[in-house]
Amino acid sequence: MNDRKLRGYNDMQDHLAALDAAGLLTKVEASIDKDTELSPLVRWQFRGGIPESERKAFLFTNVNGAGGERFDIPVVTGALAGNSKIYAIGMGVAVEDIGNCWANAIANPIDPVEFACPPCQDLIFEGVELRSGHGLDALPVPISTPGYDSAPYLTATACVTRDPESGIQNLGTYRGGLKAPDRIGLKMFMNLGQGGASHWQKYRSRGEPMPIAIVVGCPPPIAYCGPQKLPENIDEIGVAGGIAGAPMRIAKARTSDLMVPADAEIVIEGLVDPNNFEPEGPFGESHGYINLEEFNFIMQVTAISRKKNAVFTSIISQVTPSESSVIKRVAYEPLFLSHLREHLGIKTVQRIYMHEPLTNLRKVVVIQFARGSTRTEVWRALYGAMSFQEPVGKYMIAVDEDIDPSNLDAVFWAMSYRANLAEDAEILRHRPLGHGPKTGATEDATLAIDATLKADMAPVALPKREYMEQARVIWERLGLPALKPEVPWHGYELGDWSVEWDQMAKRAAAGDWIANGERSNQQRRINITPNTDVRKPDKG
Template identity: 30%
Template sequence: MRDLPPYPSLRGFLDWCTETGQLQPVADPVPVRHRMTAVHGAVLERGGPVLRFDRPVREDGGMAGMPVVTNLFGTASRVAAGLGVREDRLEDLGAFLAALRSPAPPEGLKDALSRWPMLKAALTTRPKICGSAPVQQVVRSDKDVDLSDIPVQTHWPGDAGPLITWPVVLTRPHGSKAEEAGRYNAGVYRVQVLDKSRVIMRWLPHRGGAAHHRSWGRAGEPTPVAIVLGADPALLLSAALPLPETVSELTFSGAFSGCRPRLVPAATVPLLVPANAEIVLEGWVSPDETAPEGPFGDHTGYYNQAEPFPVVRITAITHRQDPLYLSTYTGRPPDEPAIIGGVFNRLALPTIRAQIPEVRDLWLPPAACSYRMAVVSIDKRYPGQARRVMMALWGMLPQFSYTKMIVVVDEDIDPSNWDDIAWALATRMDPGRDIMLLENTPMDYLDFASPQPGLAGKIGFDATTKIGSETRRDWGEVMRTDPGDAAFAADLLGRVLPELAS
């Protein structure tokens, strides 16, 4: 499926960004406190390049010893490139991933041979264990551990302190073996720096890392953890994807990268870590020690409240000889998570269609936090079908459990066009008939509009044309320009007003 060469490391991807004119070094000193985020946000909003801050200024005013890379996935095209494809082939990649999830039995030898890409993808998920690795060129353990050497940003004026925002956190369940990489969970969680050797791990109860932490806690033991900073793009994006719980993001990343994951035993904890990463923080998550995490600015555009989360004691920092620190920020969209979410939406569409065949297109507006609102167009064939689609999205697909508003439209409506959505709501939806309300359903506890944390209502709008028993009135006919008339107008404009035709 790859259009682009493999990127076995963050550096390989940055080399491609440089070759394609998408990396901009910043030679001026830039403070990691607030101002680096301000620069990053301004560049992201303009669809700008990856930034490499070569002279980051630490919180204490000193110059940091390593560059900071931001805006890695600040455009949809770079997210697609991180997955190995051009942006116009995302739908093809989505279909490929849907086939990997639910492969059909081959129909004869020719069909079996045509599935070589799927077999190749499966083979690339097998990790390769290395004896040495670039990420362990420098190993600092015990008293030599000092997180202040890493230029971690404080992003917003109301933030509690420095926050690591692009970590890939590796854990495994209690009772598993370190070499069983297929049982690992890789998640992107918020990590607050407390002091030179302690951080707070903010993983929510439903996330894989938290489940592993509970399994170690039941045995009364701390959880081994590896916090990977500056992973290869395939692992970064795999860790953010809503993959099935039985799939390890660490091994699945090979299907995106086009090469087998290269892993090496960690220096001080019983885990395998990516050999080509920039930095790895090794440590143990306490089964009972917590500390108040936050407040921090979040993707909702608000600061979340401080809450207790587990404390991690760092036992080693390993890194390349000349490491890069990868960072980002979260805030009211646009931000990198919103851009990544838009791409993931396109990847997920074939899988959604496999379960709900009448779905034609779907849009998760970035301005609605990329998941709290969905607009879906369907091929409508019978009364009540829009409501069935709403319930299917909420009930069949876990990634929609926090989507509190769904608007269903006909396939003649562009679900990503606000004017089309407004027209459909205004002309095809009656508030007394076409609204479905649910109460006390699961919700992201960061939704301050919810009556109580973790529980909220959901609303569905049926903005489709009403057919059959849905209405007693004759439905209006949509006005459309005749194709011949449209062609005549385009030809005339091309000759008389070429600047408008173009």
């Protein structure tokens, strides 16, 4: 927008312009049904075999509803984290600098500044207006999982609440199902340490409803803070300022003392009942299963405000990979790496990989180590990672630097031949269930496996690199199908390989294999057990 320089950061519409300039925004002008077509259409880029790098944000400018409604507010989805590049543009840094940006922002937050004439309050609807065509039913809220969801759901939310004791605000991403033009069924997880749930408990003890503001279409740095697990004593809007390198503009809400992002597209204000609950759901959750109907929070809407030219923001969640998982992965992995390397001082940790497809990041975590890491350092990292965030780490696996942690074939290879489960595995019981479908269980466990090398091993059984590279030239000259090399695509040594054996291999490749036969003939032995290592003949 024309006051972007004055703000010092992008609002959502500036962000969409940046995505468009980068070729990462698909504009759909054709009529689209928000209840049956919009989410399934965008879902195909996550379930249709399209590489992450080719995913885009989708902007729908001609939105209608299954009941014949037509909306004057466009809908965008995929704009926060359709892929890592989209997220990086929202952060204002290169993909490889996302982790450092988060670390710096958490360490150096910038306090927000109050703004007197917030764009988020260009249009304000309160009281009877909410029941007269200007309530939730005027917003083009999509149905996320048609065929299973019970209502349109607010998904790309930054829910603002305040601790009634400390006065510190919290941002959280909670789902909200539409119940009436002025009522929302709100899901805050009581077992995941969410700030809003903690605040609600304090209000409940006072017998007071909890003020809340559901913000839709935040400036990206604010939107990215909602899903993160930051300490409760940190105001996330200050961290968002640290990400942007400028103070976020905030304004007082219309019907409470909460401070909301002044440059948001839409703000839905209300009160969460301290005593009454009503059925909410079913709804497709990010663990990949439908969250069945359960009693949850009731939010009575007191005001809806928005920009004159607002854009409604939604995200793709449910089965991963999804926008919901990307928005976590690109921040979680560097945060976990920083925790292990900088806070715990385990410098041999090289990479953290949180498995995303279907498992939703939290269940399978692979930690990559430099070769030669000590057993104690490996286990200190495994324990440190599983205790960093309570819901993370059902399966924790340590691998060496030659193993690509994002390639589960390679990880299973390491688990199969570099881990002795009698010595290299631990089950830690009495762990929290974390985020997942209800199964009747009350607690879980963590299986930790050290699949790093404990001693030198023989080389990987593939031709050496120079032979594979030479053969690739021939392959391409013959016009054979395009290659996509998979690691490992050439052999390499793992410590147990002698100069003499290397010379034998060179002779064989040069056609002088008979010389090797003469060598072995000279080393004949009697009274030895077959399969005995030639370096240990006395043990045969």
